[in-house]
């Protein structure tokens with residue numbers, strides 16, 4: 001059975017029952033979802049709070065809790081659960097192929113893990129400043145070097161390094177136009193990154209940051225269970241429930257449609 005969920009600015013969706021065996025306190029009500037303002041800014045969908053409130057009626061509320069349109073997450077979600085049940089599949093595959101490539105080259109597991117996680121924010125949270133958001137999400141669970149490399153790959157992607165065979169990505173010419181040039185603050189950040197002792201770790205992420213747009217080859221995060229086990233400190237309580245300063249970011253991916 002497919003379940004439609006209302007999105008701004010369409011009309012209300014049907015009543016959505018809670019997943020079997022679970023209660024969210026909104027039983028019997030039509031549950032509406034609203035897109036996050038950061039996703040609608042600059043588009044016709046950018047609605048005001050007033051518009052949203054006008055949509056409320058008796059028996060119709062904004063969604064809180066599990067959205068049955070999404071696969072249910074386990075109570076103590078692991079990194080692999082996010083890969084399999086939440087991340088956008090295309091981006092998850094892209095990261096997995098990057099990590100596989102790094103491993104096939106015999107690179108250090110620090111680099112393999114950084115490749116595995118480098119676009120996690122694109123897959124599950126936000127695109128703009130994805131390296132920064134991604135680094136923040138994983139910071140409590142990886143080494144400082146891995147988080148740093150994830151943060152800085154975002155910047156390094158724009159700057160060639162012929163000494164190691166890294167060219168400006170052809171894909172970026174298609175994405176951003178042939179004349180696109182990064183702004184001054186990015187160039188300034190690059191100067192710092194270039195001089196940093198971990199420069200090559202981030203550079204190796206960009207060297208393995210290939211776009212496998214035409215690859216449908218199945219690849220599962222289980223392939224990296226060993227690397228994750230050794231280098232990703234998964235909290236016992238599950239990602240999102242360990243009280244860390246970034247737990248809310250993981251919970252946002254578990255319940256992305258919570259109104260507040």
Ligand SMILES: [Fe+2]
Pocket residue numbers: 118119130153154
């Ligand atoms: Fe990236």
Ligand SMILES: [Fe+2]
Pocket residue numbers: 094118119209210
């Ligand atoms: Fe990437």
